[in-house]
Amino acid sequence: MAETSEARASASAPGGDAGGEDDKHDERMLECNICLDTARDAVVSMCGHLFCWPCLHQWLETRPSRQVCPVCKAAISRDKVIPLYGRGNTKQEDPRNKVPPRPAGQRTEPENTSGFPGFGFGEGFHMSFGIGAFPFGVFTSTFNFGDPRPSAAPRGTAQYDEEQFLSKIFLWVAILFVLWLIFA
Amino acid sequence: MANIAAKRIKREFKEVMKSEEVAGGSIKLELINDSWTELQGEIAGPPDTPYEGGTFLLEIKVPETYPFNPPKIRFMTKIWHPNVSSVTGAICLDILKDQWAAALTLRTVLLSIQALLSAAEPNDPQDAVVAKQYREDIRLFNLTASHWTNVYAGGPTVIWEFNQKVQVLIEMGIDEDQARVALSTFEWEIERATEHLFS
Numbered sequence: 001m002a003e004t005s006e007a008r009a010s011a012s013a014p015g016g017d018a019g020g021e022d023d024k025h026d027e028r029m030l031e032c033n034i035c036l037d038t039a040r041d042a043v044v045s046m047c048g049h050l051f052c053w054p055c056l057h058q059w060l061e062t063r064p065s066r067q068v069c070p071v072c073k074a075a076i077s078r079d080k081v082i083p084l085y086g087r088g089n090t091k092q093e094d095p096r097n098k099v100p101p102r103p104a105g106q107r108t109e110p111e112n113t114s115g116f117p118g119f120g121f122g123e124g125f126h127m128s129f130g131i132g133a134f135p136f137g138v139f140t141s142t143f144n145f146g147d148p149r150p151s152a153a154p155r156g157t158a159q160y161d162e163e164q165f166l167s168k169i170f171l172w173v174a175i176l177f178v179l180w181l182i183f184a
Numbered sequence: 185m186a187n188i189a190a191k192r193i194k195r196e197f198k199e200v201m202k203s204e205e206v207a208g209g210s211i212k213l214e215l216i217n218d219s220w221t222e223l224q225g226e227i228a229g230p231p232d233t234p235y236e237g238g239t240f241l242l243e244i245k246v247p248e249t250y251p252f253n254p255p256k257i258r259f260m261t262k263i264w265h266p267n268v269s270s271v272t273g274a275i276c277l278d279i280l281k282d283q284w285a286a287a288l289t290l291r292t293v294l295l296s297i298q299a300l301l302s303a304a305e306p307n308d309p310q311d312a313v314v315a316k317q318y319r320e321d322i323r324l325f326n327l328t329a330s331h332w333t334n335v336y337a338g339g340p341t342v343i344w345e346f347n348q349k350v351q352v353l354i355e356m357g358i359d360e361d362q363a364r365v366a367l368s369t370f371e372w373e374i375e376r377a378t379e380h381l382f383s
Contacts, residue, residue, distance in 0.1 A: 033286070033287040034251060034286045034287065035188055035191065035192055035251075036192055036195045036196070037191070037195075049287075055188075055286070058252055059252055059286050062249070062252040062253065066282070068285070069285075070285045070286035070287040070288075071285065071287040073283075073285060
């Protein structure tokens with residue numbers, strides 16, 4: 001059995017692969033445990049494992065809920081790795097502060113709620129006067145505290161169409177009521 | 185394919201070729217395409233198991249996000265094992281799922297799968313039928329696994345009784361693989377296997 005498997009193993013050795021270069025054992029000590037290349041922007045975990053910071057960063061991003069060392073599965077985090085500064089490195093910059101550009105924060109403009117300021121005293125106080133039908137009160141005053149006026153629905157949405165439709169109905173009802181007052 | 189994945193697979197491939205496991209014939213790795221995304225692994229059945237003497241082929245697909253996500257691996261050689269589907273070859277192994285770690289390599293994964301063959305986990309099964317047999321009748325399980333190793337993986341142990349029973353079903357017009365699955369599932373009782381196949 002051993003003979004046949006050895007024969008098979010040698011038969012399957014890579015054919016055209018560029019396997020000529022000799023790996024130096026000293027350099028292998030400084031290989032990143034993720035990309036297996038010489039570690040650049042090297043960081044070392046508390047458990048002693050060496051990584052390129054970009055590689056480790058991507059690993060931590062891949063599974064944010066389970067941040068473990070890729071080698072020994074010890075708990076690991078961005079704040080618990082130590083950057084390594086070799087002698088050849090003139091700029092002693094913390095690798096954690098560069099390379100993987102952090103995703104930029106997103107901010108949206110606040111909604112513009114105050115079209116007509118009205119008799120508002122600060123936010124959320126509105127007062128309006130109106131004339132009502134006689135038996136129900138000459139002056140109708142409303143006071144609203146607390147809730148700011150809801151902003152108008154954006155154009156094109158179903159809510160916008162609905163509001164436009166309602167305001168037309170109320171306009172016609174008001175016109176009919178005025179006509180009835182005049183002619184009755 | 186992302187640069188880091190291809191670059192890493194190339195390095196791993198070289199290392200596997202130099203490893204003592206390859207020299208000893210216990211694992212093997214071959215390239216399927218030039219883009220380093222598909223490989224074929226081969227593991228030898230571990231000694232003192234029903235898989236001894238067999239060679240098992242594995243399909244290895246490397247995702248673009250490798251090594252941050254595990255390679256997708258399944259058995260191409262049919263195998264009777266509680267943690268491998270007897271139909272699809274899918275493997276239930278934690279390091280191929282949530283326990284994957286970026287420092288694991290194709291070499292360590294192949295060795296882990298080989299270790300899984302020596303130490304099944306019947307309580308976390310991929311194939312419930314096989315796992316049940318493993319728990320309830322380990323002697324019959326070992327015989328069945330040996331038979332499958334002989335038929336599909338070139339293992340040395342011939343079990344004549346099982347071969348004859350499969351032959352009986354083939355003569356009834358049943359596909360060989362189907363016949364073997366049915367007989368393995370129903371404790372090699374021809375009546376129950378045929379009943380299942382013709383129902």
